[in-house]
Amino acid sequence: MERPKRDDELEVDVDALAFGGLGVSRHDGFVIFSTDTVPGDRVRVRIRKSRRRFAEADLVEVLTPSPDRITPPCAYVPACGGCRLQHVEYAVTLRAKQQHIIDHLERIGHLEGIDVRTVDPAVAQFGYRNKMEYSAAPGPDGELRLGFHRRGRWDEVVNVDPCLLATAQGNAARDIVRAWAVAHDVAPYDQRAQVGMLRHVVVREGIATGELLVTVVTAPGADDVIEHLVAPMREGLGGLVGLLHAVNDGVAEVTQGLPTRCLWGRDYFYEEVLGVRLALSAPSFFQTNTQMTGHLYERVAEAAGLDGTQVVYDLFCGVGSIGITIARHARQVIGVEIVPEAAADAERNARENGVSAYRVLTGDVGRVVKEQLAHLPKADVAIIDPPRGGLSGRAIRRVLDLAPEVLVYVSCHPATFADNAARFVNAGYVLEYVQPVDMFPNTPHVEAVARFTRDEAAVTRAREAKEDADRAKAAPPA
Numbered sequence: 001m002e003r004p005k006r007d008d009e010l011e012v013d014v015d016a017l018a019f020g021g022l023g024v025s026r027h028d029g030f031v032i033f034s035t036d037t038v039p040g041d042r043v044r045v046r047i048r049k050s051r052r053r054f055a056e057a058d059l060v061e062v063l064t065p066s067p068d069r070i071t072p073p074c075a076y077v078p079a080c081g082g083c084r085l086q087h088v089e090y091a092v093t094l095r096a097k098q099q100h101i102i103d104h105l106e107r108i109g110h111l112e113g114i115d116v117r118t119v120d121p122a123v124a125q126f127g128y129r130n131k132m133e134y135s136a137a138p139g140p141d142g143e144l145r146l147g148f149h150r151r152g153r154w155d156e157v158v159n160v161d162p163c164l165l166a167t168a169q170g171n172a173a174r175d176i177v178r179a180w181a182v183a184h185d186v187a188p189y190d191q192r193a194q195v196g197m198l199r200h201v202v203v204r205e206g207i208a209t210g211e212l213l214v215t216v217v218t219a220p221g222a223d224d225v226i227e228h229l230v231a232p233m234r235e236g237l238g239g240l241v242g243l244l245h246a247v248n249d250g251v252a253e254v255t256q257g258l259p260t261r262c263l264w265g266r267d268y269f270y271e272e273v274l275g276v277r278l279a280l281s282a283p284s285f286f287q288t289n290t291q292m293t294g295h296l297y298e299r300v301a302e303a304a305g306l307d308g309t310q311v312v313y314d315l316f317c318g319v320g321s322i323g324i325t326i327a328r329h330a331r332q333v334i335g336v337e338i339v340p341e342a343a344a345d346a347e348r349n350a351r352e353n354g355v356s357a358y359r360v361l362t363g364d365v366g367r368v369v370k371e372q373l374a375h376l377p378k379a380d381v382a383i384i385d386p387p388r389g390g391l392s393g394r395a396i397r398r399v400l401d402l403a404p405e406v407l408v409y410v411s412c413h414p415a416t417f418a419d420n421a422a423r424f425v426n427a428g429y430v431l432e433y434v435q436p437v438d439m440f441p442n443t444p445h446v447e448a449v450a451r452f453t454r455d456e457a458a459v460t461r462a463r464e465a466k467e468d469a470d471r472a473k474a475a476p477p478a
């Protein structure tokens with residue numbers, strides 16, 4: 001087996017889609033991951049990086065297209081780093097996402113034979129995103145580019161107009177900011193030179209309400225010129241309820257945690273899910289696909305198996321959306337959320353929706369639950385919806401302290417889910433099934449709802465085994 005070298009060109013048959021959207025082929029015992037390829041393609045690829053057991057390659061030419069290869073409707077594929085799967089038949093992407101969850105459970109979690117169900121397809125494959133985060137950067141002649149990072153590049157932006165994942169209002173908001181910047185000579189921020197003014201535009205939209213909250217992020221010094229943006233935004237965006245200005249004077253490309261002022265309107269907007277009206281502040285997380293969020297939460301309720309008698313913990317609760325939508329089927333809901341603005345939104349949302357048996361603990365799940373455990377009611381069900389990084393060891397221990405009969409894990413990353421799932425199984429929980437839901441068409445991301453139940457005998461065995469191991473560790477050597 002000869003290891004391919006950088007810039008070697010090879011002809012390969014693609015037989016699978018790897019997690020992340022790359023095509024997988026084998027060449028002389030070597031695994032090749034290639035961009036923009038489809039299972040069933042015969043392609044010529046050029047090696048970009050060669051490792052001991054596998055290589056990464058770029059597509060040079062499609063020799064024989066797969067029957068599942070389609071023409072991407074977006075003009076910015078493949079330059080734009082946003083979508084990775086627009087060139088693949090939708091049904092194939094769904095099967096690949098299901099397989100990625102199975103593979104991660106087997107390889108990372110060592111959990112075989114789990115009932116991972118077929119992926120619930122999205123209602124719409126385009127125009128589904130309620131949040132867009134556009135970056136600004138100069139083009140070769142210093143001209144403004146406002147869009148998304150070029151694939152694999154931190155310093156280059158593809159000027160996007162329109163983005164097919166955004167809504168009409170989401171696209172219009174970006175275009176108004178672009179026109180304002182050009183008219184007033186507001187230079188794009190150059191990350192290499194660290195000069196310039198316009199850095200990001202964050203557009204958030206209530207799909208069910210039509211409300212729009214826009215945050216423009218600039219370097220310091222734009223306080224006067226940005227006032228000229230208020231009128232065109234109000235005139236051009238019928239749904240605008242708030243325009244915010246955030247100032248980033250650091251090198252990190254962030255849009256959160258910055259000093260922010262409200263230029264016009266309010267600093268939150270409303271969205272509706274399953275008949276519940278939710279206030280969302282700019283720093284609060286919310287699922288990016290509103291249409292599928294109701295469906296996701298129905299899957300969560302199904303997995304929780306509520307009958308009106310249970311105490312439910314909604315850990316990583318964000319603006320309280322899961323807990324509030326299921327509250328009428330529970331005796332009491334307790335949310336835990338680390339971002340103070342989101343926790344305040346959750347309290348407000350419970351109040352405004354007339355949900356009284358609801359309270360929020362503000363802070364880190366790993367810390368707050370430990371501090372309050374003695375005063376908290378016994379958990380019947382715990383719903384866990386962590387960020388991509390999954391649960392820390394400390395957070396897992398706190399969930400085990402709560403000892404719920406049913407644990408519903410909402411995952412947005414199969415690798416961290418597989419790791420966390422194995423820990424719950426090793427602690428005595430049974431992973432009954434995993435139901436994936438496609439919240440992110442055209443991208444490799446996959447969301448899933450998993451149901452675990454507590455097996456008391458297995459929990460006791462796991463605890464005793466751990467106590468034995470701890471005793472053996474503490475015992476002096478013979």
Ligand SMILES: C[S@@+](CC[C@H](N)C(=O)[O-])C[C@H]1O[C@@H](n2cnc3c(N)ncnc32)[C@H](O)[C@@H]1O
Nearest residue numbers: 285286287316317318337338364365385386387
């Ligand atoms: C994936 S979001 C889920 C939010 C909500 N369940 C929903 O469906 O919109 C994860 C949430 O966990 C919060 N979070 C992150 N780390 C946390 C921690 N250590 N303790 C508590 N909340 C945390 C984030 O602020 C975010 O609101």
